Amino acid sequence: MAMALGSHANVYNTCLLILRDRGFKMHVQGERNSAGSYPTDVLWIAEKDGFRLMADNPIELLGLVGIHDHVQPSADLPYWWRKEGEDVWERLMSDAFPGQDAGPA
Secondary structure, three states: OOOOOOOOHHHHHHHHHHHHHOOOEEEEEOOOOOOOOOOOOOEEEEEEOOEEEEEOOHHHHHHHHHHHHHHOOOOOOOOOOOOOOOOHHHHHHHHHOOOOOOOOO
């Protein structure tokens, strides 16, 4: 049986440690809630070599860093992150839900 790992808050710190080990400077932006506690809705930001990556949680942030590491952009050009090829999202959705329209309901 395959080992499983899912997207959950208990993975956040591991993601942040990996990002730090890769040399990214990180911070969060948000507002404390009315009770003065940490906000639940923050923007997670990682920066390195003039690139700023932003996500809703550390798992997504590590995913964006994975794109950055794969593409290895030399300049912050429009759509530097884009990889051309087959529309895999469409194929996977069509395979999972045959006969469904890809557009909004």
